[in-house]
Structure formats: structure tokens, C-alpha cells
Amino acid sequence: MADYLPHTDAEVATMLEFLGLASTEQLFAVVPEALKVQAGLELAAGQSEPDVFARMESLAEQNLARADRMVCFAGGGAYDHEVPSVVRALGGRSEFMTAYTPYQPEVAQGVLQAVFEFQTMAARLAGLPVANASLYDGASALVEGVNLGVAASGRPTVWVSGGVHPHQRAVLATFAKGTGHELVEVPLEDGVTRWPSDGGQPGVIVAAYPNYLGCLEDLGAVRALADQHGAIMVVAADPVSAGIVRSAGDWGADVVVGEGQAFGTPLGFGGPYLGLFACTLAQVRRLPGRLVGETVDTEGTRAYVTTLRAREQDIRREKATSNVCTNQTLMAVVAAIQLGWLGTRGLAEVARRCALGAHYCHDALVALDGVEPLTPGASFVREFAIRTPIPARTASERLAEEGFLAGLVLADLTGEGGDGSVSADGAEHGLLVAVTERRTRTQIDAFVGALDKAVR
Amino acid sequence: MADYLPHTDAEVATMLEFLGLASTEQLFAVVPEALKVQAGLELAAGQSEPDVFARMESLAEQNLARADRMVCFAGGGAYDHEVPSVVRALGGRSEFMTAYTPYQPEVAQGVLQAVFEFQTMAARLAGLPVANASLYDGASALVEGVNLGVAASGRPTVWVSGGVHPHQRAVLATFAKGTGHELVEVPLEDGVTRWPSDGGQPGVIVAAYPNYLGCLEDLGAVRALADQHGAIMVVAADPVSAGIVRSAGDWGADVVVGEGQAFGTPLGFGGPYLGLFACTLAQVRRLPGRLVGETVDTEGTRAYVTTLRAREQDIRREKATSNVCTNQTLMAVVAAIQLGWLGTRGLAEVARRCALGAHYCHDALVALDGVEPLTPGASFVREFAIRTPIPARTASERLAEEGFLAGLVLADLTGEGGDGSVSADGAEHGLLVAVTERRTRTQIDAFVGALDKAVR
Amino acid sequence: MSETRSDVIPRAAAGGRATSAPIMGRAAEPTIFELSESGRSSYQLRTTGIPERSLADLIPGDHLRPEAPPLAEVSERDLVAHFTRLSARQFSVDLGAYPLGSCTMKYNPKVCDAVAGLAGLAQVHPGAPAHLVQGWLEILVDLEAALCEITGMAAATLQPAAGAAGELTGLLLMRAWHDANGEQRRRVIIPDSAHGTNPASVTLGGYEVTTVPSDERGCVDMAALRSVLDTDVAGIMLTNPNTLGLFEEDIAEVAEAVHEVGGLLYYDGANLNAILGVVRPGDMGFDIVHMNLHKTFATPHGGGGPGAGPVAVSERLVDFLPGPKPARLDDESGDRFGWITPPRSIGRVHGWHGNALVLARALTYIEVHGADGLRRVAERAVLNANWIRRRLAGSFDVAYDRPCMHEVVFSASALRKDEGIKALDVAKRLLEEGFHSPTVYFPLIVDEALMIEPTETESPQTLEALADALERIVAEARSGDHSATEAPRTTPVRRVDEARAARTLVPTFDARGD
Amino acid sequence: MSETRSDVIPRAAAGGRATSAPIMGRAAEPTIFELSESGRSSYQLRTTGIPERSLADLIPGDHLRPEAPPLAEVSERDLVAHFTRLSARQFSVDLGAYPLGSCTMKYNPKVCDAVAGLAGLAQVHPGAPAHLVQGWLEILVDLEAALCEITGMAAATLQPAAGAAGELTGLLLMRAWHDANGEQRRRVIIPDSAHGTNPASVTLGGYEVTTVPSDERGCVDMAALRSVLDTDVAGIMLTNPNTLGLFEEDIAEVAEAVHEVGGLLYYDGANLNAILGVVRPGDMGFDIVHMNLHKTFATPHGGGGPGAGPVAVSERLVDFLPGPKPARLDDESGDRFGWITPPRSIGRVHGWHGNALVLARALTYIEVHGADGLRRVAERAVLNANWIRRRLAGSFDVAYDRPCMHEVVFSASALRKDEGIKALDVAKRLLEEGFHSPTVYFPLIVDEALMIEPTETESPQTLEALADALERIVAEARSGDHSATEAPRTTPVRRVDEARAARTLVPTFDARGD
Ligand SMILES: Cc1ncc(COP(=O)(O)O)c(C=O)c1O
Numbered sequence A, B: 001m002a003d004y005l006p007h008t009d010a011e012v013a014t015m016l017e018f019l020g021l022a023s024t025e026q027l028f029a030v031v032p033e034a035l036k037v038q039a040g041l042e043l044a045a046g047q048s049e050p051d052v053f054a055r056m057e058s059l060a061e062q063n064l065a066r067a068d069r070m071v072c073f074a075g076g077g078a079y080d081h082e083v084p085s086v087v088r089a090l091g092g093r094s095e096f097m098t099a100y101t102p103y104q105p106e107v108a109q110g111v112l113q114a115v116f117e118f119q120t121m122a123a124r125l126a127g128l129p130v131a132n133a134s135l136y137d138g139a140s141a142l143v144e145g146v147n148l149g150v151a152a153s154g155r156p157t158v159w160v161s162g163g164v165h166p167h168q169r170a171v172l173a174t175f176a177k178g179t180g181h182e183l184v185e186v187p188l189e190d191g192v193t194r195w196p197s198d199g200g201q202p203g204v205i206v207a208a209y210p211n212y213l214g215c216l217e218d219l220g221a222v223r224a225l226a227d228q229h230g231a232i233m234v235v236a237a238d239p240v241s242a243g244i245v246r247s248a249g250d251w252g253a254d255v256v257v258g259e260g261q262a263f264g265t266p267l268g269f270g271g272p273y274l275g276l277f278a279c280t281l282a283q284v285r286r287l288p289g290r291l292v293g294e295t296v297d298t299e300g301t302r303a304y305v306t307t308l309r310a311r312e313q314d315i316r317r318e319k320a321t322s323n324v325c326t327n328q329t330l331m332a333v334v335a336a337i338q339l340g341w342l343g344t345r346g347l348a349e350v351a352r353r354c355a356l357g358a359h360y361c362h363d364a365l366v367a368l369d370g371v372e373p374l375t376p377g378a379s380f381v382r383e384f385a386i387r388t389p390i391p392a393r394t395a396s397e398r399l400a401e402e403g404f405l406a407g408l409v410l411a412d413l414t415g416e417g418g419d420g421s422v423s424a425d426g427a428e429h430g431l432l433v434a435v436t437e438r439r440t441r442t443q444i445d446a447f448v449g450a451l452d453k454a455v456r
Numbered sequence C, D: 001m002s003e004t005r006s007d008v009i010p011r012a013a014a015g016g017r018a019t020s021a022p023i024m025g026r027a028a029e030p031t032i033f034e035l036s037e038s039g040r041s042s043y044q045l046r047t048t049g050i051p052e053r054s055l056a057d058l059i060p061g062d063h064l065r066p067e068a069p070p071l072a073e074v075s076e077r078d079l080v081a082h083f084t085r086l087s088a089r090q091f092s093v094d095l096g097a098y099p100l101g102s103c104t105m106k107y108n109p110k111v112c113d114a115v116a117g118l119a120g121l122a123q124v125h126p127g128a129p130a131h132l133v134q135g136w137l138e139i140l141v142d143l144e145a146a147l148c149e150i151t152g153m154a155a156a157t158l159q160p161a162a163g164a165a166g167e168l169t170g171l172l173l174m175r176a177w178h179d180a181n182g183e184q185r186r187r188v189i190i191p192d193s194a195h196g197t198n199p200a201s202v203t204l205g206g207y208e209v210t211t212v213p214s215d216e217r218g219c220v221d222m223a224a225l226r227s228v229l230d231t232d233v234a235g236i237m238l239t240n241p242n243t244l245g246l247f248e249e250d251i252a253e254v255a256e257a258v259h260e261v262g263g264l265l266y267y268d269g270a271n272l273n274a275i276l277g278v279v280r281p282g283d284m285g286f287d288i289v290h291m292n293l294h295k296t297f298a299t300p301h302g303g304g305g306p307g308a309g310p311v312a313v314s315e316r317l318v319d320f321l322p323g324p325k326p327a328r329l330d331d332e333s334g335d336r337f338g339w340i341t342p343p344r345s346i347g348r349v350h351g352w353h354g355n356a357l358v359l360a361r362a363l364t365y366i367e368v369h370g371a372d373g374l375r376r377v378a379e380r381a382v383l384n385a386n387w388i389r390r391r392l393a394g395s396f397d398v399a400y401d402r403p404c405m406h407e408v409v410f411s412a413s414a415l416r417k418d419e420g421i422k423a424l425d426v427a428k429r430l431l432e433e434g435f436h437s438p439t440v441y442f443p444l445i446v447d448e449a450l451m452i453e454p455t456e457t458e459s460p461q462t463l464e465a466l467a468d469a470l471e472r473i474v475a476e477a478r479s480g481d482h483s484a485t486e487a488p489r490t491t492p493v494r495r496v497d498e499a500r501a502a503r504t505l506v507p508t509f510d511a512r513g514d
């Protein structure tokens, strides 16, 4: 019998008496007897905190794929970046953790200002003037970006580069069944999108930068294509790479979305992560989710508040720009802290180190007998794909035994048959390798050596 | 090159200029050249935080005696009690961690009130009306208690029970060289103090309750002895046992000291711990260390402040009751939180479970062939000593290989030859076993089985 | 003085000055951009030993940006001070009662944070092969089972990241079901008391909203419902207890009627905490249920998220659930857990597997409480709400004069009419009394709504103090003291100008006029 | 209203009411005893499976207490709210600048907390055999070596738990040394500027204090020193830079003079941060040095502790150090580290091995900074202090008109004389400006002392703001506005009545009158 309920038995009795009730059961008098749970839920009885914690600890021990015990070359949208103690300490402050959505701004300036700062940073990285207060993850941000694009262009046809992360394309496809958007997947060739020169009139064009295979795409061509079709250009951009490569906004994107996990959020088996969303001022009234704006209080003191609320579901209901209510505010606050810690030079340095490490690793891997680049000629920052002579899944299993999380097997992302991004052979033999600033030369050398052995 | 210094080079230059200095070196112009460090300290250059953290992590991994990986039956003044997440979360709040001594009470009500609450709880457990804001650890509290006793009685002769923890007796002896107190150690017999019926006139009599071998001493006899000699009665009492046994104050102690580690502070290889100190109102002006009192502010609002400051070194200097300045406030705050979490029933329940577990373990151990109680007939709460047929050190080593921190080898505490508490044989074959509320029957049964094997 | 004045006069703001910490003063906190000074930094990265090369050798020039994107440049000390002060400017459950109706701001056990912080959970890559993440899979499988038992459903997806995502997932399941039956239905029915996410989700699910009014008892008007039910109706979305805190007594009848025309019943589980162990959506006849784990199972809201919105379904919808799904494998020899994709899966609704660390917290909460504890949660939540309802019946109108479940909706419309004191004024005035405000102006169908959800973790003493405070506010207004319109006066900022924020949009530091 | 009034009116205070959180209001926070309600609880213990027995069967009746000792009975929710609110009523370095002279309130890197939180350090039993704690021993051995290099000494003990404990340890070493030489010396010399712990420690060390005055330059008066030096002098205790923030330039001469009469020199290392990598106590001629790791090496002060006060000694005192001491073993085959006891050890000065987790923090701090970083620490600390000194020279008298080291002592005596505004008023008024107050009335030899130690982690912008604030306070007073005597007006409580606290002693909740 464990719980967190304060009431003593005597208090419960007095309260029931005040209500004129003879028993707790009577609180539920309104519930039809026939519907009630009769013998109690078939769940174990409550266990004490230390007992449950011990069980969770033992389950945690059964997870071998820990970035603190295995050397992590896995990426594919989730990266093992440095998160310093200071960011964890600040992000863990209970005022941030246990607050609700800032509905009463007078007592929520902490979260509001932190989110305002996050929005500023997210907008700067996107190269656009407005960013929202977060969406669920990169995938949900992409869906919302496409929704905005269709609404803005008035045309439901969406051209989606095969370089968009396969999971994100999958999520897009799932939700398109509701919205009715017509998704046209544009395949890659040698790792970059081969945009059609004609055929159809897209309302939205979606590219990734770099794409999920790590390759930097020509966004100038995307902008031209969008202009040609009067389409909205949506880019799923990696915000870490933005430390050294041109921002998608600078390339002309109307909407920039992205996965913000890299900014202080742990790998966490895939969530909670952080959906980034930025757009042009022209689209601000179509912005999904929350937006914090600066204003003043009645005494003229600077203050922050959620604004343009009329876009939101609680006011506009079925006409809202999005159905999002609870978002990922805590992760946005953490991202603001992490980006504050990194600072201008730190983010650029992280991106630079990723690039150095990734190229160092790439060059050593493709120098191995039988190992080839999967996207020869393409430029990359933190991540690249190789072709292993044996099935990548086998290689990955062998490397795990040596203590390496080898990278992601492409078939696990695209399905066995490949897709618009890789062929069936590419899927089977493709390994997506990510190198963050946390990987040392010693680790990379050991990894390359182990992979060499594993693929023989 | 790593540090936490904010100054940019430009700022340093401007500041130097403001001071009319040409270089940083000139800031130290007043230091005689001949004395200066010439080539820099012979320490490694600064390393980045993640590098240093990685090293500390690897050193931590080299400690095998972890209560989270080995099953801990070691006690002897440091215990593996439950510390719930909630206590760690609250005690870790940076306002508590990064404050200084509450010299400005207007902005230090947090620490002051928490310490006031701690004092109340510590006093209640001691069964005395006043407790201070903490001393370094149980040993330093004992030293201060004896100092108070000598000052109050005006007589430097101190009778110290051999049941006082050997380390604490050692610390007492070290400091007695400065104060000139004459320490007379009174040996144990069958685990309890055999107080002399005559001989000398002690100003202070010191007993432990339970003593370090776990045995409950007859404090009534100590009080009678103290009355007989007009001596101050000082008791080193275990504050956890106080959940079920009579408080030392209730037995008539003038001063109650103790080690408060058990209240929310991790084992931490011996520190920081928490020195508990309580005394009668008659002695309050001799109290060592800080004391928080309740008062009001200029508007009559309830407030807290450190009080009776005239006892303290910063005011009374060489005539102060003690030299203590920095103490263990954070641990006192943590203890208040932990005791708040335990509450009246929780502390009693912890003590009760310790007693149940210790007796269960004891009975099973002494039922083993060749294993005997070291203090037959004595009553105990959480800890007891057994005699192992082989040297206890060997037994302990073998048990460590089976994953048990077996308990403390008495020879490690008393020296090979034993002392007033145990004989040479008792020291060699004695194992001090502690059982906290965290030990399960399964663990105890396994331990007993392993010990049975180990001593063959 | 001026002669000694330095010219160090800083461009940046003073990071060590704490006038914005409420313990010291009421000034505004500078933004991190104002604290920034070029050349300063906090970050420290590990030594890698990787040979240096020029970026220009690695990445084509047209991709490289000429300058680093500007963020802020602050010392670690200033970073800490800034965000610590911001935290001090934020109210939270850990400071006091937060009786926001519908939002369920209960105390969140700290042990859940500790679980989410375990390296064996937090440091696990989501793309790792199944045999390396057996612990995680077991957690997810156990949570799914527990949620199904609690809701009375057959299977669940843990992917949706929040309640609204769950709703949309549920609507897509509804659509997939009708599609599979070869039916093209166009409408989803929603009561007028519904939360805004429901209609918004319906639109995104490709349906049209048909609103049914509530009757005078605050429940779905059965006659009105019947009048809009036909074979064009894909389903109905209900919250039960509904957003008025009232139990829809006719739920069996509703279910029968909707099922009769071939529609499905969707349960918005935001209020599930009221009925834990008492009655189950599945037993009421629902086909699809989303849960807000961040409400019912006490995973902290994080200032607006993250949450988690698993969706459980009845037997007939199991094959449509999103995938891949964690599953216990029968295969005796190999891994105990793996991934399966339901045969007619609607596909992924999350980039990975859902908000996993939130899910682990929820399982911890459920296991500590167990069957008995969860039932007590419901009992105490309902007890507290009814106590408040009865206690304040003399101060405010209750929107519906009948026993409530876990929350109660009052109306300040009389107060507004008589004294000009709006629900908003009451809310702001309550801040001065040391309580977070209730939800105001929701549900929309109650004029000047004040919606109080005390939750089960608040003590009778706290309820009494809250009730006293609200009584005091009403009495004060009724006595002609209308200063509530100036409230709050004790908070770091006074009433905030929301209109100006929308009029002169400043969504980033860079958009600032000055 | 009264007719609906319940009789639940609680005995306990309302734990969920946050009027005492400065973000909400300025009320007093009830004590945990007032929040207590009999029958409530928070604790949860693990299931042990140990058979139940009656306590009366285990423990004799005369030892058993009839009732549990009363503590408090609160829910976990109220526990959290109470201590979270208390924390909100507490200023800390993490909120802003804390320029307390002598106390060295610098920013403490969070990485040190993370190190101290590692289970492999925090969960280790201090009595475990050496082969099971090799990591800990290596940390202690490395720290000892680093501290010896920093101070220029031969060996150190890490046992003392704080500076004062280090002082007493040092004095006992002094005594042991003289004893070993068959000498009975009775006096220890201390400058009048010394910290109170020095004379208090001297007494506990069994010596008499001989005070030497400071000269007009704020340093030990050489002539006065010589006049008290004789063979009865066991040694001298000095802080250098001294508590006036001034470097004792004649230190070599002092050392020679003291050594000449056979005395030892003790270095109070509270101000070591000023000279890191610049000059070493050992090189100045000191024989014994204590360090306040919690000041120099940034281990947080914890509201008054814990600290750590290792004592390092020159070669000739090595054999006297407390033991057992962690040591690197030569023995190639077995453990790399073990315990040794110096041959003529004075014995233990701590129950175990010292404040180990504090020591691990300090080593982390030292390793991150390294030789270069530690030197920069000293440079910036001294730069900041001199900047403040110069900048405020027009507002306050500087006690000694010469460059200072890491801190500076001003005097408000003119302000007091002219305007009746005391150092205390300035201190309280500064709180309103968002800064913690400097140290006041210490050192005792400066009238109306205000002792500012900015520390190296504060930025020039912060110094500027601090100086502006102090200038403003002085200007305000000089303009005839004496409201500083009413300060602080923005803090949770106003000026606290210290006299009453001593007069009517209420040291526990139980001693309360009401
Ligand atoms: C009744 C109701 N339904 C749905 C939601 C949406 O849930 P979420 O915020 O998790 O998306 C809420 C949230 O406030 C709610 O109260």
C-alpha cells in the first residue's frame, strides 16, 4: 500500500460527513453500478518506492545500448552530444519541471522568458524571423510544416525528398491520411534528391539539410523549384550542422523544421525530444503551437506572454492551425540553456568537430577493403553512410559484441526493400555512421579496426 | 586551458589600464620577486570538464565497495540507510548548496528555518531542550561535548567508556593533547562498560548508547555515577536507535552527541557527515558552534537568526566555547528533510526494522558452526559483533568476492592488539555486522550462507 | 566620483546582479542576449585527438556559412545565475497548490525523476537493435498491459507524444476502421463542452465536427445526440467525466446509440484520474481511449510539456494500431522482447517510439500505487473536488448543481454582474493569496467559468485555505472593494498586457524595437 | 457562508499555500511542525521479507521507549512544498554576486556536484578494506600531491573537516614538534587582524595567544613582533594575504625572525586563492599550511558547511601528520594504494578520512583548471578586487591605501560620523540593489569595516553594477536620505531583531512561547 495521498482516515471521514455521504463508494453514486469495476483492477498491489525503483534499475541494467557504456556511432536523428552537468542541473530545477503551460504570465515569467530566448535562438539557427515554442519532435514539426505549406499555397500536393528521414516520411504519410495531402516522394540519386523537372504542381516542397544519409543538398535548386511552382519550401534542417553550414532560411526556406534533441536532451530511447519550427513573418498567423511574445505589465515593466493565441485550438477549435496543446516546453528550456552554454563559438566548434571526426572516420572506413561510401561524392557534416561487404545487420551485431553501437542499419530505417532513398542492396548493406564531438580518435580508430574484423 | 573566468582579454586590458598597470604581473608587484613561483606550478595543464569527469568516473569505477553493487553489512558509525529521491532532490537545491553561513538573515531565512527545524528534531531525539546547528561529525561532536563537560565541571578528568567508537576515542585523545584533558579509558566486559566503583574524580563521564559493538549500556548507572562525582554525563548516542530506545536525555545525560550520517547523507567514504550536539539549558552558554533562534523582524513577522553569537570565535576569539566556524549546515538541512520524510512513525519503523533484521541475521549467524556472539547476553538494535572461527579479515576478503561488504573487522578499528573494548583475540576474530532497514531476508540468508562457506 | 570612473562601462548587462530574483527585488531579468559579451564562453569539450583540418577542405564553400550563427556569449557563472533567477520567477507545483481544472497539476513523485535519470534508460539510443534494449522493451510492454487493464482495452500504442497527438491517432484509427469496412463517413460528434484539441484533431483527421449541446445537467443531450446520429457519423469523442467534471451517466445509452449507426466511441482520457479503478472506458463501451499520462500518472508537465498520450483500443481495432510496437516474443530461444507491426497498422505517429522517458515515469507511478493506490487516487480526487464544491457553494454559482467528479466548475457571472469583478480578476487576486489560479473561461459553455481541480495530493488543510481565500476574495468584492481588478500586486510582474503582445508582435529578441 | 462551513477546520497549516514563496508573497513559512498532522506520512521502505517479531522480545523493556519520538508528520507533497519554499527564501551564489570578504563566495562548477554524486564515490563505505577502494585512495593521494605542489609543502593530511579544524590540527603538529624536541613553549603569536578561529584554535591547542598589532600599512608590525619573540613562542599564525587583503611583504623577514627563536610558522590558507601559482607558503617560509578547500577550490559552502581543511607541512613535520593516511604503495604485486600511519603521528583528527566528497570536488576543480587556470584564478581575483578598490575610492575610505590582493576593506566610518549610516545599513541597503552584502565589522581592527571580495568569477559588468550600487547608496545617504536604516525593504523579511533572539532564546519549536 503505497501512495502520495495526504488524507488521514479521520480527515476522509470528516470530509465525507460534510458532504453527507456515508462512504467513499457513494462519491461514485452517479456511476451506473453495472459499469463499475467489481473486483478491483487486475494489477499488482502497490509496492513501495524503493522496491519499484530497484526493479527499474534492474530493467535499466538490461539495456546494453547505453552511450555511457558502448561507444556510440549511432545517429539517424538521435545523437550522443555532450550535455554538461550545468545544463542538467539548471534544466532539472523543479520550477521548470513542475510548472504547467504559462497560463498566468504573472507567475510564469521564468518559463516564458526562457522560451522567448529559445525562440530567438531557434529562429537564428533557422535563419528565419519567427520560431515557435516547440512541437513534439522533428517528425511532428515536419507534419505541421507541411500542413502550413498546404494551407498557405492552397494546394495539397507535396513533393517530399527521399532524403527526409524515413521515420519522418512515415509519420507524414500516416497523418496525410487525415489531411488528404497528396505526398509525392522524390527519390535520391547518389545521396541527393533528383527533383523532377516537370510533372504536377506541388503546393509544398520538402527537403532535408543535410538529408538523413548525411548529404548536403542543393537548397538553391529547391528554392528555384518552389519559386517555379509557387510552392512553399519546407526544410528539415539539422540545427547542429547549422553551426557551420548556411541556414536553411538563408537558402530561402519558408519553413524550417528540425529535431532539437541534440541540444541538451538525452537519447532517452527516442523521447521526449524537441520539435523545432520556424517560419517567415508572412506565415506567422499560420504558425502551429505556442508562441511567446514580449510585452509589458501594467507598470510598464518588460514581461512575456503567450501570444497570437487565436491560432490555437483552445480558442479556434476546429479552425485552429494545429491541434497541439501540450508540447515539449521543458526541452525548449533545456535547449536554451544548452545553447547558452555553447554560445556562438561553442555551437560552431561542436559542428566543426563533428565534421572533422566524421570525415576522419569516413576516410578510415572507406579505406578498408570492401567498405565503400554509399553516397560517393556527396558532402557531409556529422553523418555518412557506408556499404559493408557483409549485411550491415551482421556487422552491427558483431560490433556490438566489441562494445560499439555501430551506427544504424539502413534496412532498419527503410525496410528491407529500400525506398526512394536507397536501393534494396543499399538497405541491406548500408550502415549510417554518425560521429559527434564526443568521439575521440582512439575510439574511432578502435571502431574502424573492429569493423574491419567484423566484415571479413 | 579550461576555467570559469568571465573576463575577455579586452576587458582585462581595460581594467588593467584603469588601474594604471601595464600587465597582470604587476598586480603582484608587492610580492617579493625572490619568493615568486618562477616556472609555474608543476601541475598538469588545465583539462576540459568532460576529460576530467571521465577520469573521475573511471576512478569511481575502481571502487568496488559500493553499497549499490555490494550488499552492505558494514556499519561501525556509517550506515547504508534508505535515502529517497525526494530528499536528494530537495537537499540538492542550489539555494541550499551554494549559500554561505546565514550572516544576512533577511535573505537567509531558508537555511535558517531549515536549521531551526533540524535543531528541534535533533533535540527531540536527544531528549534535551537545545541542539546546535551541527558540528563536523560524531567524533568532533564528542570532543566538543567533553570540552563543554570539563568547562562545566571545572575538572579535566574524563572517564571514557571503551564502548565509544575507537576512532572517536582516538580523536578525543589527539585533541586532549591540546586541551590537557586527562582521559581515562574504562574497559568493557561482555560488551558493556565496567565502570569503576571508585578511583579518581571525573569531571566528565562519557558513554555510548548503543556502544560501538552495538550493545545497549545501562545509562541509569552512568547517571548515578555522574551524580556521585558531580560530573557531566556525555552520551554518544545513535540517533536512529533513538526511534525505539529511550533517549539519552531521558536517561539523564547532560550532553548528547552523535553521528547524524544516517539521516540522508550518503556513505561518501566517510564524509561529509553530520555532528549532532544537544545539551541542557543550563549549558546553553557553553554550547559550541552555531545556534539558530526564532525572533521577529521590524514588522513583527516571524524570522530566524543565528543567536547567542557571543559564544563564537568570531566575537569571543580565544575565549570562545569552540573554534568551529564552517560546520556541516547542508547535512543538517538534509537531515531535517530526511527526518521530515521519515516522520514520527517512519523513524520508529526504520529503527524497528533494523532491530528485526539485525536479530534475524544475528541468530542465523551464531547458529553456524564455529560462529559465536562476541558479546553474549548484551542487547542490541542494529549492530552486533560475532567471533568467526578464522581471522575475520580473511572471512571479510572471501565474502567480498561473493559480493558482500561483510561488516567491519574489529582489528581494523581497534588495532591488532585489541583495546579496552575487545581483547587481541576479539580483535582478530571479531566482525562487526550492521543490518539496516534496506537489507532483505534474501540478502541476509545469502550472506549467512556465504559466511558459512567463508569460515570453513 | 566621476574622476575615478572607468571606461569599462560594460555593453553587457550585469550577470551577477539579482534584482530580478523575487527574494531581492522586482526588476525584469535581462535576456541572455543582453548578458552576452563577445569573447566570453562557457562550453568545454573533450579532447578528441582528431587531426585538425580546414573546414574548407571538407565542405564545399557554397554550403559553409561565413560566420557562426550568433547565439549568446556568457560565462558559466552568468548562465547559472540567469536561469536560476528565471526559475525563481516561475510558480510550480513544488511551491504550492495549482488547482488548474482539466490540467491535473498534482504532486509528481521525485522517484519518477530518478528513474528517468537512470543512465540505463536515459542514455539508450532509440535505433539500437532490440537485443540491446530488452529492459526498455519490457518497460513499454508492461506499461501497455497496465494501461489496457486500467482502461479495459485490448492493446495500446505508446507513440503519441501528448493527448492531442493521441486524439489524432485515435481519429486515424477510426478512419482506418471505416476504410477497412469500405465506408466513407464524414462526421465526428463532439459535445460543446469538449476541450479545444478535440475539434482541432477532428479536422486534422479529415472529419467534420458536429457539435452536440449539453443538457441542463451538463451532460450530452441525448435527444440532440440522436438527432445528429446517422451512418455518416464516424464516431463520437467524449470525455468522461466531462470537462465540467460531471460523469456522463447515460454513457451506456450513448454507446449503444453510436454503435447502432456503426460509429465508434472515442474516450478523451484527460480526466481518467477521476475514475481509476472505479469504472473503465472499455466497460462503458468505448472503442478508442487516449490517456494523458502527464495528468493521470503524474509525469511533470515541464512548463507545458513533455507529455505522453498513449492510445488504447478495443479488440477489433488492435490490428490497426501504429507500429512498430514493442511486444513480448513467444520465441523461447532468443530475445524476450522485440518489435512487431500490426497487420493493418496506420503507420508511425512519432519519430521513434514515443516519449519513452515519460512512459518510464508513468510505469513507476503505476507500480508504486498498484491497483489499490490508483483507486485511492480517484477517491481522493473526487472527495477533494466535492468538498471544494460544497464549501464554496455560497460564494459562487456552481455551473451545474450536482455532485462532481474530480473537478468543479464555478461561475463568477453574478460577481461580474453585481460588482464588475470577472473570473479573470478572481484568478489574479488568488495569486496574492499564495495559490495558482484555477482555469478560467473554460469550458466555454459556462459564463465566467472558474474551473477548480484540487487533485488528490492536496490536503484538507490546503483545501480549507484555498476555500477561505476564495471566500475572502468574493466577500471583499461584495463589500465594494474592487481592487481585485488591480491584482496581482505581489508577483514579479503585475498584470501583463496580452493585447499589446499580439498587436506589436515581438516573438524574438531580434524583433525588439529598441 | 457560515452555514456551509465544514468542521474540517484543520489543526495543521496549509502545506499547499505558497504565500511565503517570494514569487507570491511575503508571509512567514510555517514550520514543518505546524504543517504536521497526526497520521500523515511520506516514508516508504523496501519490502524485506524478514519475519515479524515483537520488539519486546528483542530489547529489554527498560531500554524501549513507550512512544516514538515526535518529529513531524507530513505528506511528501507538503514536504516538497515546504523545503522548496524555504529554498526560495534563501539567497545563494547561483542567484547573484555574493561579495563576502574572507568567505570567497565564487561560482562553484556544477561538474563538481556531478562528481560528488557518482555512485562509485558517494556509495562507498569508509571502513571498507583498501583493495576495494582503490579509486578513492588514488583521488586522495592525487589531491594531496596537488595541494603540496600548490603550497610548496612536503606532505599533507586531508582529515580536517574545515579551516578551523585544520588550524587546530596544525597547532597540535606544532606542539608535537616542540615536544619531540623536548621543548615546552607556551605562546603563539597572532596579528590583531586575524580571523577569530585563529585565537580560538590556539586556546584549544593549549597555547596562549600573544597578539601583535598591525602597522599603518596593515601588515604585521615588525618591531612589535620582534619585541614579543622569544623561546617561549611556539609559533606564529599568519594569513597572507592577510584579512585586510594585503600581502605581508615582510614575510621573509617574519619567517626568519620566528625561525630564529625556534618557532614555527603557520599559514592560514583562507586567502590562498589570491596567490595560486604566484607565490607559495612553503617558499615564504611557512612550516604548516591549512587550506579552505571550500573557498579556494570552489566546493560549495552549503549554507555554512561542509568544508574541508587539509593541512600541509614542510619536510620536518611530515612524520607527525595525522594518520592513517592514504598512500601510494611501492609493493608492485598487490594494491597500488593503501593506508600508512606516519611514525610519530599525532593521531586521528576526524572520525574517518575527512570530508571525502568535498575532497573529490576540489580535485576536480584543480584538474580542470590545471597550473595555468589556477594562476588565472589568482590574477582575476586580484584584478577584480583592485578594480573595485579603485572604483570606490571616492565613496568610502579604504582602510589601507595601497594595492590589495583578492579583497579590499573599506570603512564606512566617515559615513557613520557624517550621516549616521553604518556599515550595517550599507550592507542591508545593498540587498535591495540585488547584491549580497559584503562582510561587515571584520576585520575587527577597521572601524565600520566593509570587506569586499568580488572573486574571479564575477564579470566586469557585475563589478560595475556593484560599484554603481554602492556609490548610489553613499550618494543617497550624503544627500540626506537616511532610509538605508530601514533597509532592506524588498526581502522576504525586514531587518531581523537579533537582540530579541538572544534575550528570549527560542532555539527549538518546543521552546516557543505560544
Ligand atoms: C479534456 C482535455 N482533452 C485533451 C487535452 C489535450 O491533451 P494534451 O495537452 O496532452 O495534448 C487536454 C489538455 O489540457 C484536456 O484537458
Ligand SMILES: Cc1ncc(COP(=O)(O)O)c(C=O)c1O
Pocket: B324, B325, B326, D102, D103, D162, D163, D164, D165, D195, D197, D198, D239, D243, D268, D270, D271, D292, D307, D308, D309
Ligand atoms: C581568514 C580565515 N581563517 C580561517 C577561517 C576558518 O575556516 P573554516 O570556516 O573553514 O573553519 C576563515 C573562515 O571564514 C577565514 O576567513
